[in-house]
Amino acid sequence: MEFTNRIELTSLKEAAEKIKAEIAQIVIGQQSTIEYILTALLADGHILLEGVPGVAKTLIAKVIAKTIDVDFGRIQFTPDLMPTDVLGTSLYNTKSTEFEFRQGPVFANIVLVDEVNRAPAKTQSALFEVMEERQVTVDGTTYPMSEPFLILATQNPVEHEGTYRLPEAQLDRFLFKLNIGYPSVAEEAQILKGHNERRRLSEAVNEVKSVITASQLSALRDIILHVHVEENLLEYIVKIVGATRSHPALFLGASPRASVALLNSCKALAALRGRDFIIPDDVQELAYPVLRHRIILTPEREMEGSTPDEVIRLILEKTEVPR
Template sequence: MDYQVTVIQEMVRNKSQLIERLKEQIGRVVVGQKELVDRLLVGLLANGHILLEGVPGLAKSLSVETLARCINAKYQRIQFTPDLLPADLIGTLVYNPQRGEFITKKGPIFANIVLADEINRAPAKVQSALLEAMQEKQVTIGEETFKLPRPFLVLATQNPLEQQGTYPLPEAQLDRFMLKVKITYPKKSEEKEILNRMAYTKRDLTVEPVISPEEIMDLRSIVDQIYLDEKIKDYILDLVFASREPGEYGLKNLENLIECGASPRATISLCLAAKAYAFIQGRGYVIPHDVKTIGMDVLRHRIAITYEAEAEELTPEDIIQTIFDEIPVP
């Protein structure tokens, strides 16, 4: 086993330069926001979609666009609006009178990186059009099914403040996002750097593509091999099961606060995200700190709280933090 970890560690060390080059290019445009950048890279390496939530002006869309420009792949931004239709997203069949037949016109979702900007501005029927694409990596138009390009990543943004004219994401949609990242304001020193860099009518926001889709797929194959000890697997299972059956783990105070716990997809996502985070940290093995660091982003949108919890002004983050504090760390 030690030999296996040593081999994986060497592979991670050899490939870590690609991640450093990506970070360097993103840093030319995005100031600070280290946690955001790390989560974007986790999603890229773990093949997981990401939901970014934050007030306007925190560089959510800019970060996604910059990441896409650093990759030599197809990028598509889709502005979600109340009048958007599923066909505007995935495509439709168009009748060709000259040939007397219907031809398929593919939608903007056929890209490697898709920015679903203000995703909660579109109604449920449009959001549901993403379900097949996000899970099966394919789209059905008419009677024909088309595979999406690889890699395929949906990076969505939403504003937590303005709720007028928005449509809450259904649970099935939320569960398909590996991470939900809440973005906060930058530090004062970082905002001064933003001021020095951005306060011009003509800005230099050029970056260079430093990684190809083939290299991303290669990195993902290494992430799959990162060593995950049985004790870490059991720790991940304890965290997820504690959200479903808190009383079984000595958390009786949470029994009346959780309406619905995390799904098996959360278990898989937490495992993959922890591996990807370990890779970014330059390790060929996962430690409990990786799970705890990335765990909040994996679980916060997968736990539904009761009215009693809301009455006590508790949030899903409060519940998850209690679980992390009480479950023994291996």
């Protein structure tokens, strides 16, 4: 018997396919990364992309931002960047004899924060309020951000020279941390073929078309709210996240914000895949991008070479799956 969705997902599927088609003209491979970024867009969450230099982190972020007809901003994080360079500052106007606020580059709908971990903690703290509360407070005045508001941040692995470890409070504000790996041999050959045959990449990126508007994105997000979640799956999410708080390999577990993030992202992924309900596979799949940046290994496990993903896998294996 064929299953019929209880909510209409056609518009969401069509929008996702249009975005993917535009991205595919520029970005070779990385299908799962792109699907996860679309999931985060629908779930209204910020994204952290990590990978070594040259694996198209910035390119992916720029192209995805161009497919949505909204204001786009870019901030290149450097060691000497100041919070006012991000948020803006009040300047004295000699004509009006008053201070006027000049908005910083963070005042956009989609903001690419490139190499976010090259700036010190003082500058990182400038993002705390805007990422969580979608507003900026300067000199006692609060300025709300326009919707949608999304930060797409890229970073190099912490082991690389000139990088800082992001504060836990900031990491917790990212819905996903996605690891960008090297392309396959076939994909890299296709990349070279494209560079050999076509015009400059920057020109190709500029020709990427916007295929959905801000209001359309808002309507798609409303659809996600109606994706059904069984009670036992809510308990499953709570058990997985709760297990990170008592696991012997972890110094710091995930907060309740992680549970909410996992729930919302599972609903978005289910809708993207044509379902109006989530299944345990959604939870297991998204546990990695939702939790890997929110947990901290004990020093002993770090010295042994363990990774957060390994601990997440162990937790998933030991947590009973709902029937």
